[in-house]
Each structure stands twice: as C-alpha cells, then as structure tokens.
Amino acid sequence: MKYKIGEVSRILNIPIDTIRYLEKKNIVNPSKDSNNYRFYEAWDINFLTEYKKFRSFDFSVPEVEEILHSDNLENFIGRISKRQKYFEDKLKYYTFLKQKNQKYLDSLNNIKKNLWKCSFTECPSIYYFIHRFNYKYAGKEKFDGLFETWLNYFPFIDTIVEMQLDAVMNRDTNNNYEWGFSIKKKYADAFNIPLNSDKVNHVKSTQSVYTVICAGEKGSFSLKLLNKALEFIEDNGCELAGNVIGNLLARVHEPNGYFRYIEVWLPVKKIDKF
Template structure:
C-alpha cells in the first residue's frame, strides 16, 4: 500500500534539506503539510513533487517568486515554457563553464611560461605588440598594496576576472616619483584584455621595451629601476613613457616569495629611430 504522508524528518533526510527551509517553503505557500493528532507536519505526495521541482529550479538559480508562479499555475503549457527557460539557463551555464575552462587553460599556460620561458636577472630589449588594458588610477602620493589595488580594479570590469594564475595584471609607476628617488609609487593598476575588446581605457603602444625579470618579493623596484635606466642611458635609448611591472607569479599562486616572478618594462625609442 502506498504511503500518503511523510514526516518532516523523512523529507529533510531524503532531500538533504534543512527543516528551516521546509518551513520557509511552507510559509511561501509552496508546501502545504497537514497536521496529525500530535500536531506534527505531514507532507503529501504533491508536496514531495513540489519539493523536487523547487530543488531542480533553485539549482538553476530561478527566483522563489518565479518558482511560486509556476507551481501555482502548473499545466502542460506552463511546464513547456518552464522547460524552455531551463534549457536557456543551462546553455548559459555551459557557456560560462567553457569560458572558465578556457581561462583555466590560459592561466596554466601563463604559469608554465613564467617558469620555463623567462630569462631571469637579465636586462633585455624586446619588441612588444600593442596591448589593450583596463586601468584604474591610484593616489601617486602614497603606495597602496598592489593586491588591494587589483581588487579595486575589479570594480571597473563588467564581469569578475579570475585572480588565480592570471598574469595579466600590472602596475604603472609614477615617473615623477622615480625622478625624486621614490620607486614604489604607482600611477595606476591595470589588467590586460583581449585585442578585440571594446572595454579598454588604456593602450600600451607597440614598440621596443627594455625589460628585466626577477624572482622573489615583487617590491624590488628600488634596485631594478635604477639599473634599467642606467642601461638605457648607456645605450642612448630614449624613454617614451612610464615603466610598468607585470605580476607573472605572485601571492595568488604561491605563499613562497622565492617563487614570485615579476617583469618590469620601460618603453624606449632606439637611436636609429630618432
């Protein structure tokens, strides 16, 4: 003989859902348990059906209001409409997951490149193509924590970016502070973005850059920048703009400072181009 009623504890155990949630659904009118002679809540097969639907729809982030509308007016037509909405949301989630997968693969590639294909502790002259970025200005009169600035930069983006393994973050030094012998002030923090993106508010022109990559604590600018400017002067290059530093591997990837990888870049014009 089929059972007609189920107790709160049974539903809570079967569906792995708290008693408070069951009471909340009851308050919304989504579940309608009766009471036995001991005033215990007793749920019907219809309540169980509704609870299954609630769990399914909540897993796809349907609002409680939308779920309530559907359960209060459930027929073939509204079910077909709801199923189409579910398919649309699933497609959206699949697209988000594929984007996340691509991002993870790119971040793994970035970490491997930083480890395997980086010349450390050597000044180099390299040609870099134009890069687009989103930048946020900082207060040049004091140094803010770089990681804090990265979080602030997130406010400028339409969607969240992934921090872990993302070597697209950088800081733009304040050249005027450097002239005064202050090497730890930034004009802005930036995040490089795809070439076809229309959200850019900062462009780094293509051309030659004097670069230096080092491991360890990324607060080594007071040592690195004077050395790079000395190299530029010795080779009669012309500085074209503010230095930038790129955080290839930092605190988001490792707690071991010796594993940090930072690259400083200074745009220059060669004597032959003058």
C-alpha cells in the same frame, strides 16, 4: 502513505531546516495533525523533488514557487526558453574564463624561469585606467562609475602598475608609480565592459623587453627593481621608449617573507648611432 519530516529528509537528502524553510516559501504544504505534527504524502514529496530539479536549473526559490504553483504551460515554456539564453551566457563566460585562467596559470608556472631574466617580445594590447598614485587612491567620484563597473568583472580584470618614463629614468630620486585595472579588448568586447571613458587608456602592442620582478614586504616596491632590465636594454643597443607597464601575478608567503611577483613590459627602440 504518510511520512514524517525526518523520513522525507532522508529520502530526498534535504535538511529538515530546509524543508521547513520551503514550507514558509510555499513550495510544499504538508498536512498537520491535531498536535501540529507535519505529515508528507507522495504528492508533497513530488513538489520537493521538483524543487530540487528546478533549483538545479539555477532558478531561485521564488521562481520555483511560481513554476510549481502559478505557471501555465505557456509561461512555463517561456521561462525554460529564457533559461536557455541564461545557459548560453554562462557557457560564454566560462569558455572565456577557462582561456583566461590557462594563460594565468602559464604565467604563474613561468615565474621562476622569467624572474630577473629578460627577453624581447611584443607587449600585449590592453586597456586600463589608473586609480591609485603611490599609496593614495583617487576618489571614486572622479571615475563616473567606472571603478565600480570594472570591479564587477573580475577575474577578467588585472591589477596593473604603470611607471612613467621620466620617473624610471630618474629612479635614484623619483619613486613615483601608479596602480589601476587593466583588461584585454576581447574580454571587454565579450562582456560589454565600458572602454569609452576618457579615463581609460590604451597600450598598443609594441616591441618591448619582458621580465618578472619581485617585491617583498610593505614599502619595498621600487623603480630600482627595473635596474637589471634597463641594463639589458642598454647592453642590446636600445633605449627605453615609453612608460613601463606591469601586471601583478601573485602575492605569496614564503618561509623567508612576503613576495609580490610582477611581470613587466618595457617598451624599447634601437638607438640611432648616426
């Protein structure tokens, strides 16, 4: 029995335009009558069914065309074997992504609880590099491809702000800060993200004060947003012991304006009174 293209479209739930496209890509080759109308037999529909099957394996259209019209049994087995490695890599990716997203979700759910509140904790161990100084980006050529490489690994890359110790201590007259990208070592190891550049810095886990700060509209970010945390440090007999590291959690729009929530870690040490 022969079927018109519209009937095939309804049978397989494939748009007519897609069926025509697949003909151009040599997936299916229907017969045509004297008026150039296409007719599809069960044989042709089999190829379209197989197309849907192998596309569900994430094979590209050219790969499906090779499977359907070129592969012998050995090549076909080899192709499916390689697909197994592809799925294993995908599983690893999404396993890590699920973990990363859960931690991110936990941080987002705790924003209101931690906003302007301070507590002692260990800062996470991270690797990072700086690409923006205040409002000026460094030229990408200075990073030997590092910038572009790390961009490819979102969402495992976070947006980091670094506030130098000297600038923080002189925040009434100095509002310099730096932005960049950061990543935890386990993600870098899992996906072979380069950490060996001399542009990549390492923050070791150390005793810190943790808080969440909030900046508003453009130009509102200020080192003075750390005032409450610095008061907390002083009140607890400690002092700032290094550069402050922050992680941008969210940019959101509320009825009363634009908000940027940033979690920060301020490294501390006890003041020696003697």
